[in-house]
Amino acid sequence: MESEHTPSEEKAAATSLGDLLSEVTSDISLLIRQELELAKAELRQSATRAGKGAGMMGGAAYAGLMAVFFLSVALWWAIGLLTGLGWSAVIVAVIWGIIAAVLFAKGRKDIKTVKGAPQTVESLKKIPDALKRNEENR
Incomplete structure (x- = not known):
């Protein structure tokens, strides 16, 4: 009974060790490049969200400052009626x-x-x- 080899096993048997190492190195290089691109995309997305969030926080700080200012003016005016x-x-x-x-x-x-x-x-x-x-x- 003859066992059948998978296409990968047949390719490995017919290819030299140098060619196999070259192919593995190429695959690892491609995988690393793809992972780096994914990381860049994720970081861009995170940076965009962080930027929007920081802008909103800045706007909230300004609005809070204006509220404190006008409450201070109102307090000044109210105390002014007495003093x-x-x-x-x-x-x-x-x-x-x-x-x-x-x-x-x-x-x-x-x-x-x-x-x-x-x-x-x-x-x-x-x-x-x-x-x-x-x-x-x-």
Whole structure:
């Protein structure tokens, strides 16, 4: 009983090793190029979405700033009915100054607690010691 060979097996038997390696190398190269093109397309799509999202966030920040501005003007005007417009402007400015000081203090405190990447730094410090031990063992 004679076994039948698949077309791939027949081609492998009839082709030299150099030609087979060349074909495999060509296929791998093609696969890598295709994967890179896919990655580029995905990154372009992600960048487009991120850009649109950032634009929307910028618009929202501007709208929020305008809302705060007009609420401040309304507060200034309302306090002005009680104290006069000059003093009400000072009162609103002092309120914003207090808010700015509190946010600054909180942000500064949070920044001081940032440690960076302590585990990475510790790991990197160990590399020279490991290299020295390897050189001593040679």
